[in-house]
Amino acid sequence: MNKVKSLADLKKMKDQLKSNISLREKSENPEGIVQVKVAMATCGIASGAKDVMDFMVTNLEKRNIDAIVTQTGCMGYCYAEPTIEVTLPGQDPVVYGFVDLKKADEIIEKYIKQGELVDGIIPVNYETIDKK
Amino acid sequence: MKDIALHILDIAQNSISAGSNKIFIEISENPEEDKLILTIIDNGRGMDKEKVLKVTDPWFTTRTTRKVGMGIPLLKHNAEQAGGAFFISSAPGEGTRLTAIFGLSHIDRPPFGDIPGVVSLLAGANPSLDFIYRYSEGEREYIFDTREIKEVLEDVPLSEPAVIRYMKEMLEENLKIFSENPIIPRQTK
Numbered sequence: 350m351n352k353v354k355s356l357a358d359l360k361k362m363k364d365q366l367k368s369n370i371s372l373r374e375k376s377e378n379p380e381g382i383v384q385v386k387v388a389m390a391t392c393g394i395a396s397g398a399k400d401v402m403d404f405m406v407t408n409l410e411k412r413n414i415d416a417i418v419t420q421t422g423c424m425g426y427c428y429a430e431p432t433i434e435v436t437l438p439g440q441d442p443v444v445y446g447f448v449d450l451k452k453a454d455e456i457i458e459k460y461i462k463q464g465e466l467v468d469g470i471i472p473v474n475y476e477t478i479d480k481k
Numbered sequence: 482m483k484d485i486a487l488h489i490l491d492i493a494q495n496s497i498s499a500g501s502n503k504i505f506i507e508i509s510e511n512p513e514e515d516k517l518i519l520t521i522i523d524n525g526r527g528m529d530k531e532k533v534l535k536v537t538d539p540w541f542t543t544r545t546t547r548k549v550g551m552g553i554p555l556l557k558h559n560a561e562q563a564g565g566a567f568f569i570s571s572a573p574g575e576g577t578r579l580t581a582i583f584g585l586s587h588i589d590r591p592p593f594g595d596i597p598g599v600v601s602l603l604a605g606a607n608p609s610l611d612f613i614y615r616y617s618e619g620e621r622e623y624i625f626d627t628r629e630i631k632e633v634l635e636d637v638p639l640s641e642p643a644v645i646r647y648m649k650e651m652l653e654e655n656l657k658i659f660s661e662n663p664i665i666p667r668q669t670k
Contacts, residue, residue, distance in 0.1 A: 353658065354651040359633050362647065366637045389606075391552040394491050395482060399595070402602055410642035417640060420606040422498065 373415060383416035383461055384436040385409070390423030396430035397449065404453050405433070414461060426471055435460060444471045482555050484594025485519060485583075491552045492521050492579065493603055493612075499525025501576065503611045506600070508593075510585060510618040512664050516565070517583040517590065524576040533571050556581055563590040597652035600625060605645035608638045616656060619664050623655045 387393070387402040402418060409416040426432050429446030435456060436442040445456060446469055459465045482488050489506055496504045501523035509518045528536070535541040537557050542550030557567040564584030571577040583590045600614045604627045614625040627639060630648065637644065 353654045354647070356629055356633050359630065359644075359647060359651075362643070363634055363637060366634070366641060366643060369643075370637065370641070389490065389494060391482075391491050391550070391555065394487050399487060399490060399599065399602065402606075403598055406602070406605070406642055406645055410646070418606065418642075419640070420494075420602070422494065 381415060381438050383409070383414060383438065384434075384442075385416055385418045386421040386434040386436075386442075387418065388422065388424050388426070388430065388432045388434075389420035392423055392427040393430045393432065398431040400450065401431045401433065401448050401453050404450050405457075408454070408457060409461075412457065412462075414457070416461070429471060432471065437461065437464065445469045446471045482559065482591070484592045485517075486594030486596045486599040488519070488556050488559070488581075488591070489521070489596070490599045490603065492556060495552060496521065496523035496525055496577070497607060497610065499523060499527070499577065501525035501610065503613070504603075505613045505615070507615040507617070508596070509616075512585065512619065515585045517585045519581045519583070520579070522576065522578045527573045527575045527577055528571040529573050533569060536569060537567070553579075559583075559589075559591055563587040565590075597649045597656065600652055601645050601649035604630075604648055605640050605642075608640045614652070616659065618659050621659065621664075623659070625652055625655075 385405050387398050387405065389398050389402070402420065405418045409418065421434065424432060424434075424444065426444070426446055431448045432444055432446045433448050433453070433456070434442045434444045437460075443460070443466070445452065445467065448456070448469070452467075452469060455467050459467050482491065485508070493504055493506065503524050505520075505522040507518075507520040509520070511518065536550075536553045539551050539554040553569070560567045560581040560583055564587045565582035567582070568580045569577065596614075600612065604612045612627045616623045630639065634644065639645070639648070
Protein backbone atom coordinates (compact mmCIF):
# COMPACT_ATOMS: atom_id res chain seq x y z
CA MET A 350 0.00 0.00 0.00
CA ASN A 351 1.22 3.48 -0.78
CA LYS A 352 2.12 5.82 2.02
CA VAL A 353 -0.46 8.46 2.81
CA LYS A 354 0.47 11.93 1.57
CA SER A 355 1.71 14.24 4.29
CA LEU A 356 3.20 17.66 4.80
CA ALA A 357 6.70 16.15 4.62
CA ASP A 358 6.08 15.09 1.00
CA LEU A 359 4.86 18.58 0.21
CA LYS A 360 8.14 19.97 1.53
CA LYS A 361 9.98 17.83 -1.01
CA MET A 362 7.78 19.23 -3.78
CA LYS A 363 8.38 22.82 -2.75
CA ASP A 364 11.61 23.42 -4.67
CA GLN A 365 10.16 22.00 -7.86
CA LEU A 366 7.10 24.25 -7.48
CA LYS A 367 9.29 27.27 -6.84
CA SER A 368 11.36 26.71 -9.95
CA ASN A 369 8.20 26.21 -12.01
CA ILE A 370 6.89 29.55 -10.82
CA SER A 371 10.12 31.45 -11.47
CA LEU A 372 10.43 29.86 -14.92
CA ARG A 373 6.95 31.04 -15.75
CA GLU A 374 7.59 34.53 -14.44
CA LYS A 375 10.69 34.87 -16.58
CA SER A 376 9.26 33.44 -19.76
CA GLU A 377 6.14 35.56 -19.96
CA ASN A 378 5.04 39.01 -19.02
CA PRO A 379 3.42 39.09 -15.60
CA GLU A 380 0.22 40.41 -17.18
CA GLY A 381 -0.06 37.28 -19.28
CA ILE A 382 -2.21 35.35 -16.86
CA VAL A 383 -5.74 34.26 -17.70
CA GLN A 384 -8.20 34.88 -14.89
CA VAL A 385 -11.22 32.68 -14.40
CA LYS A 386 -13.79 33.52 -11.74
CA VAL A 387 -16.45 30.97 -10.95
CA ALA A 388 -19.66 32.32 -9.35
CA MET A 389 -20.00 30.33 -6.15
CA ALA A 390 -23.04 31.50 -4.26
CA THR A 391 -25.89 29.21 -3.28
CA CYS A 392 -27.41 29.44 -6.76
CA GLY A 393 -24.13 28.60 -8.48
CA ILE A 394 -23.23 25.74 -6.17
CA ALA A 395 -26.69 24.21 -6.46
CA SER A 396 -26.35 24.23 -10.26
CA GLY A 397 -22.95 22.54 -10.30
CA ALA A 398 -20.40 25.36 -10.04
CA LYS A 399 -18.09 23.20 -7.95
CA ASP A 400 -17.69 20.63 -10.72
CA VAL A 401 -17.02 23.43 -13.21
CA MET A 402 -14.38 24.92 -10.94
CA ASP A 403 -12.75 21.50 -10.43
CA PHE A 404 -12.71 21.05 -14.19
CA MET A 405 -11.18 24.47 -14.78
CA VAL A 406 -8.42 24.02 -12.19
CA THR A 407 -7.52 20.53 -13.43
CA ASN A 408 -7.74 21.16 -17.13
CA LEU A 409 -6.04 24.54 -17.31
CA GLU A 410 -3.09 22.97 -15.52
CA LYS A 411 -3.15 19.88 -17.73
CA ARG A 412 -3.28 21.96 -20.90
CA ASN A 413 -0.42 24.17 -19.73
CA ILE A 414 -2.37 27.40 -19.60
CA ASP A 415 -1.11 29.91 -17.10
CA ALA A 416 -4.29 30.82 -15.27
CA ILE A 417 -5.68 31.69 -11.89
CA VAL A 418 -9.04 30.21 -10.99
CA THR A 419 -10.86 31.91 -8.14
CA GLN A 420 -14.38 32.08 -6.86
CA THR A 421 -16.70 35.02 -6.67
CA GLY A 422 -20.15 35.62 -5.26
CA CYS A 423 -23.48 35.77 -7.02
CA MET A 424 -23.45 38.18 -9.93
CA GLY A 425 -27.22 38.30 -10.14
CA TYR A 426 -27.47 35.87 -13.04
CA CYS A 427 -29.00 33.12 -10.93
CA TYR A 428 -31.13 31.95 -13.84
CA ALA A 429 -28.01 31.25 -15.88
CA GLU A 430 -25.88 29.45 -13.30
CA PRO A 431 -23.27 28.12 -13.33
CA THR A 432 -21.65 31.30 -14.62
CA ILE A 433 -17.96 32.04 -15.05
CA GLU A 434 -16.12 35.25 -15.80
CA VAL A 435 -13.07 34.90 -18.01
CA THR A 436 -10.53 37.70 -18.35
CA LEU A 437 -7.90 37.27 -21.03
CA PRO A 438 -4.75 39.37 -20.63
CA GLY A 439 -5.43 42.98 -21.65
CA GLN A 440 -9.08 42.39 -22.45
CA ASP A 441 -12.43 43.12 -20.82
CA PRO A 442 -13.96 40.33 -18.74
CA VAL A 443 -16.51 38.13 -20.47
CA VAL A 444 -19.24 36.34 -18.51
CA TYR A 445 -20.48 32.97 -19.73
CA GLY A 446 -23.74 31.45 -18.49
CA PHE A 447 -25.09 27.88 -18.31
CA VAL A 448 -21.55 26.51 -18.12
CA ASP A 449 -21.51 22.74 -17.90
CA LEU A 450 -18.37 20.65 -18.37
CA LYS A 451 -18.83 20.54 -22.13
CA LYS A 452 -19.17 24.30 -22.31
CA ALA A 453 -16.20 24.72 -19.98
CA ASP A 454 -14.11 22.61 -22.32
CA GLU A 455 -15.25 24.70 -25.30
CA ILE A 456 -14.38 27.92 -23.44
CA ILE A 457 -10.85 26.67 -22.74
CA GLU A 458 -10.25 25.40 -26.26
CA LYS A 459 -11.82 28.24 -28.22
CA TYR A 460 -11.91 31.36 -26.08
CA ILE A 461 -8.94 31.00 -23.76
CA LYS A 462 -6.63 29.35 -26.28
CA GLN A 463 -7.64 31.14 -29.47
CA GLY A 464 -9.56 34.22 -28.34
CA GLU A 465 -12.59 33.15 -30.32
CA LEU A 466 -15.91 34.02 -28.63
CA VAL A 467 -18.16 31.12 -27.71
CA ASP A 468 -21.98 31.04 -27.47
CA GLY A 469 -23.51 31.73 -24.08
CA ILE A 470 -22.11 35.16 -23.25
CA ILE A 471 -24.16 37.22 -20.84
CA PRO A 472 -24.05 40.86 -21.99
CA VAL A 473 -22.39 43.10 -19.41
CA ASN A 474 -25.16 45.65 -19.68
CA TYR A 475 -27.66 43.13 -18.36
CA GLU A 476 -29.54 44.75 -15.50
CA THR A 477 -29.69 43.16 -12.09
CA ILE A 478 -32.72 43.78 -9.89
CA ASP A 479 -31.21 46.55 -7.82
CA LYS A 480 -30.53 48.66 -10.90
CA LYS A 481 -34.10 48.56 -12.17
CA MET B 482 -27.83 21.18 -2.15
CA LYS B 483 -27.04 17.56 -2.81
CA ASP B 484 -24.51 16.92 -0.10
CA ILE B 485 -22.77 18.24 2.99
CA ALA B 486 -19.64 19.24 1.10
CA LEU B 487 -21.65 21.65 -1.06
CA HIS B 488 -23.27 23.13 2.05
CA ILE B 489 -19.78 23.76 3.45
CA LEU B 490 -18.71 25.47 0.24
CA ASP B 491 -21.83 27.62 0.37
CA ILE B 492 -21.72 28.57 4.05
CA ALA B 493 -17.97 29.26 3.95
CA GLN B 494 -18.77 31.88 1.34
CA ASN B 495 -20.79 33.76 3.98
CA SER B 496 -17.77 33.68 6.29
CA ILE B 497 -15.55 35.00 3.51
CA SER B 498 -17.97 37.84 2.74
CA ALA B 499 -18.02 38.68 6.44
CA GLY B 500 -14.31 39.45 6.24
CA SER B 501 -13.05 36.39 8.13
CA ASN B 502 -9.42 35.41 7.79
CA LYS B 503 -9.71 32.16 9.71
CA ILE B 504 -12.49 29.67 9.08
CA PHE B 505 -12.80 26.51 11.12
CA ILE B 506 -14.87 23.69 9.65
CA GLU B 507 -15.58 20.54 11.56
CA ILE B 508 -17.46 17.35 10.83
CA SER B 509 -17.87 15.16 13.82
CA GLU B 510 -19.39 11.74 13.51
CA ASN B 511 -20.77 10.23 16.63
CA PRO B 512 -21.90 6.64 15.96
CA GLU B 513 -22.75 6.07 19.63
CA GLU B 514 -25.39 8.78 19.58
CA ASP B 515 -26.15 8.37 15.88
CA LYS B 516 -25.32 12.00 15.17
CA LEU B 517 -23.35 13.87 12.57
CA ILE B 518 -22.45 17.40 13.59
CA LEU B 519 -21.25 20.07 11.19
CA THR B 520 -19.73 23.13 12.84
CA ILE B 521 -18.42 26.23 11.09
CA ILE B 522 -16.76 28.98 13.12
CA ASP B 523 -15.37 32.14 11.59
CA ASN B 524 -13.76 35.30 12.90
CA GLY B 525 -15.62 37.65 10.61
CA ARG B 526 -17.48 40.80 11.59
CA GLY B 527 -20.40 38.87 13.09
CA MET B 528 -24.05 39.88 13.22
CA ASP B 529 -26.30 41.61 15.71
CA LYS B 530 -29.21 39.84 17.39
CA GLU B 531 -31.75 41.07 14.90
CA LYS B 532 -29.76 39.77 11.93
CA VAL B 533 -29.11 36.38 13.54
CA LEU B 534 -32.86 35.88 13.85
CA LYS B 535 -33.35 36.81 10.22
CA VAL B 536 -30.71 34.63 8.52
CA THR B 537 -32.86 31.51 8.53
CA ASP B 538 -35.51 33.43 6.61
CA PRO B 539 -35.09 32.79 2.87
CA TRP B 540 -36.37 36.28 2.06
CA PHE B 541 -33.49 37.84 3.92
CA THR B 542 -30.17 38.49 2.23
CA THR B 543 -27.38 41.03 2.62
CA ARG B 544 -26.62 41.12 -1.04
CA THR B 545 -28.01 43.54 -3.55
CA THR B 546 -27.79 41.46 -6.72
CA ARG B 547 -30.87 39.44 -5.87
CA LYS B 548 -33.69 39.33 -3.34
CA VAL B 549 -33.41 35.88 -1.78
CA GLY B 550 -30.83 34.15 0.40
CA MET B 551 -31.26 30.40 0.48
CA GLY B 552 -27.93 29.13 1.82
CA ILE B 553 -28.71 28.95 5.52
CA PRO B 554 -32.42 28.11 5.15
CA LEU B 555 -31.50 25.12 2.95
CA LEU B 556 -28.95 23.83 5.46
CA LYS B 557 -31.43 24.24 8.31
CA HIS B 558 -34.09 22.44 6.32
CA ASN B 559 -31.77 19.54 5.45
CA ALA B 560 -30.63 19.17 9.06
CA GLU B 561 -34.16 19.20 10.44
CA GLN B 562 -35.38 16.84 7.76
CA ALA B 563 -32.69 14.37 8.81
CA GLY B 564 -33.91 14.33 12.39
CA GLY B 565 -31.45 17.01 13.51
CA ALA B 566 -31.34 20.65 14.43
CA PHE B 567 -29.72 23.91 13.45
CA PHE B 568 -28.13 26.60 15.63
CA ILE B 569 -26.41 29.85 14.83
CA SER B 570 -24.90 32.33 17.22
CA SER B 571 -23.06 35.54 16.55
CA ALA B 572 -22.21 38.93 17.95
CA PRO B 573 -20.85 42.02 16.21
CA GLY B 574 -17.06 41.83 16.09
CA GLU B 575 -16.97 38.30 17.44
CA GLY B 576 -17.51 36.16 14.39
CA THR B 577 -20.21 33.58 13.82
CA ARG B 578 -20.65 30.02 14.95
CA LEU B 579 -22.99 27.71 13.13
CA THR B 580 -23.94 24.14 14.02
CA ALA B 581 -26.04 21.73 12.01
CA ILE B 582 -26.87 18.36 13.54
CA PHE B 583 -28.01 15.47 11.37
CA GLY B 584 -29.20 11.99 12.28
CA LEU B 585 -26.17 9.93 11.15
CA SER B 586 -28.13 6.91 9.96
CA HIS B 587 -31.26 8.91 9.04
CA ILE B 588 -32.42 8.10 5.53
CA ASP B 589 -32.65 11.79 4.66
CA ARG B 590 -29.18 12.69 5.86
CA PRO B 591 -27.32 14.12 2.84
CA PRO B 592 -24.17 12.19 1.87
CA PHE B 593 -20.75 13.71 2.60
CA GLY B 594 -19.98 14.52 -1.03
CA ASP B 595 -16.56 15.62 -2.15
CA ILE B 596 -15.16 17.10 1.08
CA PRO B 597 -11.50 16.95 -0.07
CA GLY B 598 -12.45 18.77 -3.28
CA VAL B 599 -14.37 21.48 -1.45
CA VAL B 600 -11.77 22.12 1.24
CA SER B 601 -8.91 22.25 -1.28
CA LEU B 602 -10.89 24.55 -3.59
CA LEU B 603 -11.69 26.92 -0.73
CA ALA B 604 -8.05 26.99 0.34
CA GLY B 605 -6.79 27.44 -3.22
CA ALA B 606 -9.31 30.08 -4.23
CA ASN B 607 -8.72 32.14 -1.08
CA PRO B 608 -4.97 31.81 -0.51
CA SER B 609 -4.87 34.77 1.89
CA LEU B 610 -7.33 33.14 4.31
CA ASP B 611 -6.75 30.23 6.65
CA PHE B 612 -8.95 27.17 6.65
CA ILE B 613 -8.89 24.49 9.29
CA TYR B 614 -10.83 21.32 8.63
CA ARG B 615 -11.24 18.81 11.42
CA TYR B 616 -12.88 15.47 10.95
CA SER B 617 -13.52 13.29 13.92
CA GLU B 618 -15.21 9.99 14.43
CA GLY B 619 -15.46 8.98 18.05
CA GLU B 620 -11.92 9.28 19.42
CA ARG B 621 -10.19 9.47 16.06
CA GLU B 622 -9.53 12.71 14.25
CA TYR B 623 -7.79 14.26 11.27
CA ILE B 624 -6.91 17.94 11.11
CA PHE B 625 -6.10 19.82 7.92
CA ASP B 626 -4.70 23.29 8.52
CA THR B 627 -3.65 25.68 5.76
CA ARG B 628 -1.38 27.49 8.24
CA GLU B 629 0.80 24.37 8.40
CA ILE B 630 0.80 24.07 4.63
CA LYS B 631 1.79 27.71 4.17
CA GLU B 632 4.66 27.20 6.60
CA VAL B 633 5.96 24.30 4.53
CA LEU B 634 5.45 26.03 1.19
CA GLU B 635 6.93 29.38 2.25
CA ASP B 636 6.40 31.72 -0.73
CA VAL B 637 4.64 29.26 -3.03
CA PRO B 638 0.97 30.34 -3.03
CA LEU B 639 -1.86 27.92 -2.25
CA SER B 640 -3.55 29.00 -5.47
CA GLU B 641 -0.90 27.08 -7.46
CA PRO B 642 -2.85 24.32 -9.29
CA ALA B 643 -0.32 21.66 -8.30
CA VAL B 644 -0.77 22.66 -4.66
CA ILE B 645 -4.58 22.51 -4.91
CA ARG B 646 -4.26 19.02 -6.38
CA TYR B 647 -1.85 17.97 -3.66
CA MET B 648 -4.11 19.27 -0.88
CA LYS B 649 -7.04 17.39 -2.36
CA GLU B 650 -5.11 14.13 -2.59
CA MET B 651 -3.73 14.55 0.91
CA LEU B 652 -7.25 15.05 2.31
CA GLU B 653 -8.63 12.15 0.28
CA GLU B 654 -5.97 9.73 1.45
CA ASN B 655 -6.16 10.75 5.08
CA LEU B 656 -9.96 10.65 5.21
CA LYS B 657 -9.98 7.27 3.47
CA ILE B 658 -8.32 5.76 6.52
CA PHE B 659 -11.55 6.47 8.42
CA SER B 660 -13.97 5.15 5.83
CA GLU B 661 -11.93 1.97 5.31
CA ASN B 662 -11.81 1.20 9.01
CA PRO B 663 -15.24 2.15 10.33
CA ILE B 664 -16.14 2.06 13.98
CA ILE B 665 -18.90 -0.45 14.52
CA PRO B 666 -21.59 1.22 16.61
CA ARG B 667 -22.48 -0.51 19.83
CA GLN B 668 -25.77 -2.34 19.67
CA THR B 669 -28.30 -0.42 21.69
CA LYS B 670 -30.86 -3.22 21.90
